[in-house]
Amino acid sequence: MKISAVLFDVDGVLLDSAGAHRRVWDAWSAARGLDPEKVWELTFGRRPEDTVRDVAAHLDPATERRTLDRLLTREMDGIQPVEGAPGLLESLSGSPWAIVTSGARDFVRASFAATGLALPAVQVYADDVRHAKPAPDCFALAASRLGVPASECLVVEDAPAGIQAAVAAGCVAVGLTTTHTEEALGWAHLCVATLADVRSLVTEYG
Known part of the structure; x- marks a missing residue:
């Protein structure tokens, strides 16, 4: 991989x-x-x-x-970074990464600014695609904008709809069990409990 x-x-x-x-x-x-x-x-x-x-x-x-x-x-x-998020994003500085969200553009950008998280150059929002998650369009668009094959994109998702979208796009889907159980994220190629685990995956396979 x-x-x-x-x-x-x-x-x-x-x-x-x-x-x-x-x-x-x-x-x-x-x-x-x-x-x-x-x-x-x-x-x-x-x-x-x-x-x-x-x-x-x-x-x-x-x-x-x-x-x-x-x-x-x-x-x-009431919104805070998930534990490990600042360090993980800092470790990706200079590497291709993107956010792919069903959230509102203005709110997401304001939330990143308020919590001190860095925004990537590539950001895909719900209104950027005709068909939202669980359709694969959003992840396919992000991969295209990054100039990277979808098969070489690691997707980190916490919701079943997002996992289905990532798999349908041909990405490597990692389920983060912050809001759903591993069973609920059954489409994922693997599941992890923390962003520290994600960082280890990126280091190992990057």
Whole structure:
């Protein structure tokens, strides 16, 4: 296995934002008369508007996405880097890497700035592709922008939808068990518990 680039999901991988997102989705669900637990289960690794389509087909996804984004901006103080993220990203300085996220562009960039994490030159957001995770488009686009074959890209993901997308794109999918169990990430080529484990993989196969 040869690794020429690393592609990171953001929420649950580089940013510890589960608490913030849970508060936002719980508030939104309550305001719309929906079951918060059922809604929450459908949020991981997906565009908010795709979740809205699944749980509330009578609502306009674009309008609800704007509402969710506004709620999320109020949660900025509750977001921190995942343990090991700063050191891992610093170790990749000068090496090809990218973020591939279903999150909002402005919020992700603001979160990186607030937490002191470095942003890579290549950033792929949900609105950069027609078909979001679990479709492979986002990872294929990141690999193309980096000029690296997808088969040489190590993808670090915490959500089943992201793992499916990475595998479908032909990448090496690593499941980080920060938000889901290893069983839930069953499509992954391997699973690890920490970003220190990811750093070891990159060092070994880079």
